[in-house]
Amino acid sequence: MSQSIHVSDVRDERSEGSAPALERGGVAPVLRLVRTLRSSGEVRADGPAPREVSAAAGSAAPPRRGLLGTLRRVRDAVVEDLDAAVARDPAATSRAQMAIVSPGLHAIWTHRVAHRMWAQEELRLPARVLSNVARAATGVEIHPGAQIGRRFFIDHGMGVVIGETAEIGDDVMLYNGINLGGRTLAKGKRHPTLGNGVTVGTGAKILGPVVVGDGAQVGANSVVVKDVPAGHVATGIPARHRPGRADADLYDVLVAEPALWI
Ligand SMILES: CC(C)(COP(=O)(O)OP(=O)(O)OC[C@H]1O[C@@H](n2cnc3c(N)ncnc32)[C@H](O)[C@@H]1OP(=O)(O)O)[C@@H](O)C(=O)NCCC(=O)NCCS
Numbered sequence: 060m061s062q063s064i065h066v067s068d069v070r071d072e073r074s075e076g077s078a079p080a081l082e083r084g085g086v087a088p089v090l091r092l093v094r095t096l097r098s099s100g101e102v103r104a105d106g107p108a109p110r111e112v113s114a115a116a117g118s119a120a121p122p123r124r125g126l127l128g129t130l131r132r133v134r135d136a137v138v139e140d141l142d143a144a145v146a147r148d149p150a151a152t153s154r155a156q157m158a159i160v161s162p163g164l165h166a167i168w169t170h171r172v173a174h175r176m177w178a179q180e181e182l183r184l185p186a187r188v189l190s191n192v193a194r195a196a197t198g199v200e201i202h203p204g205a206q207i208g209r210r211f212f213i214d215h216g217m218g219v220v221i222g223e224t225a226e227i228g229d230d231v232m233l234y235n236g237i238n239l240g241g242r243t244l245a246k247g248k249r250h251p252t253l254g255n256g257v258t259v260g261t262g263a264k265i266l267g268p269v270v271v272g273d274g275a276q277v278g279a280n281s282v283v284v285k286d287v288p289a290g291h292v293a294t295g296i297p298a299r300h301r302p303g304r305a306d307a308d309l310y311d312v313l314v315a316e317p318a319l320w321i
Contacts, residue, residue: 237261
């Protein structure tokens with residue numbers, strides 16, 4: 060098991076003490092980011108709580124360090140994303156096909172880089188620029204500050220907006236035309252938190268710092284402005300929620316009702 064830390068730990072490390080004068084500008088922020096990534100094992104945006112620091116020390120082999128270790132972790136993360144996408148897109152035929160044609164994957168991969176840059180104060184402008192490039196290429200706008208977990212997938216991509224303070228857990232799936240937006244101009248937490256295993260249907264808007272619980276589903280074109288309990292299905296404008304079907308596992312739904320997901 061590899062040691063992992065949350066990106067906030069990188070921020071903490073960065074803010075310790077004052078940087079030497081030579082390190083305050085130019086390529087120094089980039090070098091610091093690379094050093095941090097190399098020395099810390101795996102930096103993950105884990106989504107909503109808990110923001111664990113999984114200390115595998117003593118219980119497993121230490122993480123590989125150096126450039127090779129970093130490349131292996133990146134490869135593993137990419138393969139994990141690809142497998143999640145293949146499992147969730149009935150039109151997918153292979154990892155290679157998805158790697159080439161899926162705008163959702165291109166958007167999330169770019170975001171993972173932009174999010175790490177965002178942790179460095181000096182790299183925030185380039186992070187925004189990178190995220191704008193991804194937006195132009197994919198139609199998916201993810202603010203670099205948004206925290207997104209593992210195996211995230213956006214099917215079809217186009218028209219998705221994810222705000223700065225949004226938090227997204229593991230195994231979350233979004234369709235096109237979704238907004239995880241704010242309802243206030245005040246700074247601070249103003250975007251939604253999606254738990255693990257949440258699915259959001261096409262065209263849905265989830266607005267404000269609401270919490271959508273683990274395994275919840277948000278129906279197509281719904282507008283969610285209140286919390287949705289774990290395992291519930293929210294539909295309508297404004298969305299009302301009801302308990303989900305006991306068997307409403309995403310993969311079962313995909314197999315049983317493929318036409319729903321075309
Ligand atoms: C919300 C959703 C997950 C519910 O699925 P489900 O649990 O199988 O629910 P059902 O199909 O049994 O419908 C239950 C009720 O909710 C209603 N309903 C379903 N989806 C709805 C929606 N998006 N908005 C409003 N009402 C909806 C149904 O009309 C039905 O109403 P009724 O009980 O009065 O007849 C699903 O309908 C949905 O919207 N999925 C998103 C699919 C999507 O975005 N696909 C994009 C492909 S590109």
